[in-house]
Amino acid sequence: MELFTYYRSSAAYRVRIALNFKGIQYDAVPINLLTGEHKEEKYQRISPQGLVPALRLDDRKIMTQSTAILEWLEESHPAPALLPDDSYQRGVVRSWANIVACDIHPIDNLRVLNYLVGELGANDEQKQAWYQHWIKLGFDVLESQIKANPYCHGDQVSMADIYLIPQVYNALRFKFDMTSYPKILSVYERCNQLDAFIQAAPENQPDAV
Ligand SMILES: N[C@@H](CCC(=O)N[C@@H](CS)C(=O)NCC(=O)O)C(=O)O
Numbered sequence: 001m002e003l004f005t006y007y008r009s010s011a012a013y014r015v016r017i018a019l020n021f022k023g024i025q026y027d028a029v030p031i032n033l034l035t036g037e038h039k040e041e042k043y044q045r046i047s048p049q050g051l052v053p054a055l056r057l058d059d060r061k062i063m064t065q066s067t068a069i070l071e072w073l074e075e076s077h078p079a080p081a082l083l084p085d086d087s088y089q090r091g092v093v094r095s096w097a098n099i100v101a102c103d104i105h106p107i108d109n110l111r112v113l114n115y116l117v118g119e120l121g122a123n124d125e126q127k128q129a130w131y132q133h134w135i136k137l138g139f140d141v142l143e144s145q146i147k148a149n150p151y152c153h154g155d156q157v158s159m160a161d162i163y164l165i166p167q168v169y170n171a172l173r174f175k176f177d178m179t180s181y182p183k184i185l186s187v188y189e190r191c192n193q194l195d196a197f198i199q200a201a202p203e204n205q206p207d208a209v
Helices: 010-021 066-076 087-104 110-118 124-145 159-173 182-191 195-200
Strands: 002-005 027-030 054-056 062-064
Touching (some): 002 010, 010 159, 066 159, 110 124
Parallel strands (some): 002 027
Antiparallel strands (some): 002 054
16 A cells, blocks of 8 residues: 655544554655645645545555545454444544544644635734644543543554544644643553554654654
8 A cells, every 4th residue: 555645744644553553564655745745736636635645555546534544444454443342432432533633633734724824814823823722622622531541542542542642743743732631641652652653653754854
């Protein structure tokens, strides 16, 4: 498989963790978001939305959208599982993952921040306020709900960890104050001791600068 990725993309980071966790070999194809490679026609033929990640499967079919890719990976490579056996608990894990995937990440994404600054004229302080507002809303709820024992959902790594860790990485990069989130931080530190997470980390990617 080939993963079209950018080292600092948190959506691609999710998929890298899952591929590593499930022991699936892949080749990383870096797409540079800073130089606009994702907007070039060559990449848009792969991902019409011009977003990373995209996964090219062994039969050359393309899949986009990290949540679709992660659900497909879970169905096609069920072991080790990233969702609990119990259907209610699967819903719980997905709800935590969706706080990140639907209610934080899309609003704080590069193109949204660029639109705020470029089209709507927000200054740096306003951009930061926007970023911090949405992350705080999501993290406040996650902090109150996750088990952190030692992972989000107990003693097994789950989809919730896979979504949370890249978002925390991003929050720290944007200097978001994490002192009110001891449970989230302990999950972050614990996951970052696992090979699957270490190998997926932005600083360990071939395109890291
Ligand atoms: N919902 C998409 C979001 C993908 C996405 O927003 N990727 C970002 C990097 S994390 C991107 O390609 N951004 C390019 C841009 O904002 O111009 C997914 O989960 O795959």
